[in-house]
C-alpha cells in the first residue's frame with residue numbers, strides 16, 4: 268500500500284519515528300509521501316526522504332499559511348521541488364472552514380502553486396475544505412495544463428468528484444471514510460471508480476475509527492483500505508494492488524512489474540489472460556485506453572500456451588477460488604483449443620469454469636463449436652451491449668460485418684443447449700438500450716441478464 272499523504276515531519280513523530288516506520292513496513296506500506304505545509308516543513312520532508320527509500324516528499328504551503336506564500340517563498344519551493352525525491356507540489360488549496368489566512372491570500376497562493384506545478388510538470392496535492400465551488404473554479408482554469416493531481420482527504424460532493432475525474436485527478440480517501448457518520452462521503456466514494464482512488468492517513472490527524480483517539484500513523488492506512496474494500500465489494504488484496512498502482516501513476520513512480528500476467532485474481536475469482544486479440548473494435552473498449560484491469564497489467568508479448576496457463580493456475584491454488592474465468596483484454600474463443608485443454612484439467616480438479624466472450628466463436632471457427640464445450644464450461648457470459656444488428660455494428664465494429672449480431676444470438680441459443688449457465692451483459696450507456704437488451708435476453712433468448720457499469724471493468 269501507499270500512504271499518499273502524511274506529515275511525519277511534525278513534532279508528534281519526533282520521539283518514535285523509527286518505530287512508526289517499522290510499523291509501516293510491517294503493515295506492507297511501500298511508500299509514504301511526507302507532505303509539506305510551509306517552507307520549513309517542506310525542507311524537513313525532503314531531508315527525511317533522503318534518509319529512507321520508503322519516504323517521498325511534497326513541497327507546498329497549506330492554505331492556513333497562505334499569508335506566508337510570498338514571491339520569495341514560492342521561489343524557495345521552486346528550488347526545493349527540483350530535488351529528486353519530490354513527487355508533487357502541495358498541499359495547497361482553500362480552507363474556508365477555519366480561514367486562518369484571508370480568502371484572497373489563499374487564492375493567490377493556490378494560483379501560484381498551480382502555476383508552479385504546471386511549470387515543473389509535477390502533480391498537485393489539493394486541500395479543499397468548505398470551498399468546493401471556489402476550488403472547482405480555479406482548478407478548471409488550470410486543469411488542461413497540469414500533469415495531474417489529487418484531491419487530498421476528499422470531502423466534496425459527487426459533482427466535485429466528477430470534475431476531478433474529468434481533470435484527470437485522483438481522489439484520496441482517509442480516516443473519515445471509516446467514521447460512523449460519514450454515510451454521505453461513502454455514497455460519493457461508491458460512485459468513484461476504484462481506478463481513480465488513492466489512500467492516505469493525513470497522519471497525525473484523522474485517525475481511522477478502530478484507532479480513533481490515538482495519534483494516526485501510516486500503518487493505520489490499512490483500516491481505510493479495509494473500508495474501501497467493503498464499499499467496493501473487492502478483496503483487501505484488490506484494493507491494495509489497485510490503489511498502489513494508482514498512487515504510482517499519480518506520483519510518476521516506477522511500476523515495479525516483472526513478468527507477464529497469465530492468471531490474475533479479482534475478488535474471489537481467478538481470471539485467465541488468454542489473448543490480447545479480438546474480433547471487435549468496440550468504441551468503449553478499455554484496451555484502447557489502458558492495459559490495466561483492476562491493477563493488473565494484461566499486456567502479453569505472446570499468447571500463453573496451455574502449458575503456460577496450467578503452470579500459472581497451479582501456483583494459485585485454483586480450487587480456493589469461487590470460479591476460474593477465461594477472460595483477458597481480448598476474445599478468449601480465438602484460443603478455443605487452449606480453452607478446451609485447460610478447462611478439461613480445471614474440471615478434473617473440481618473448479619467451476621466460466622468464459623467471458625463476445626459470442627463470435629462460431630464465426631471465428633466457421634462451425635458450431637458449442638457442443639465441444641459441453642462438460643468443460645459451466646458458465647458463459649456474452650457481452651452483447653446492443654439490441655439490434657445495426658446498433659451492434661456501430662458500437663462494437665465487428666470484423667465479420669453486419670451479420671455478426673445474428674450469429675451471436677444463434678451462439679447464445681446453442682449455449683443454452685449445452686452449458687448450464689448462460690447470461691448476456693450490456694453496459695449502462697443508454698437506459699433504453701439497456702432495457703431492450705434485458706428484454707431480448709430474458710424474454711426472447713431465455714437466458715440471464717446482467718447490467719455492467721460503463722466505467723467499471725473487471
Ligand code: SF4
Nearest residue numbers: 545547549552597625
Ligand atoms: S469484445 Fe471486449 S475485448 Fe473485444 S473490443 Fe469489445 S470490449 Fe474489447
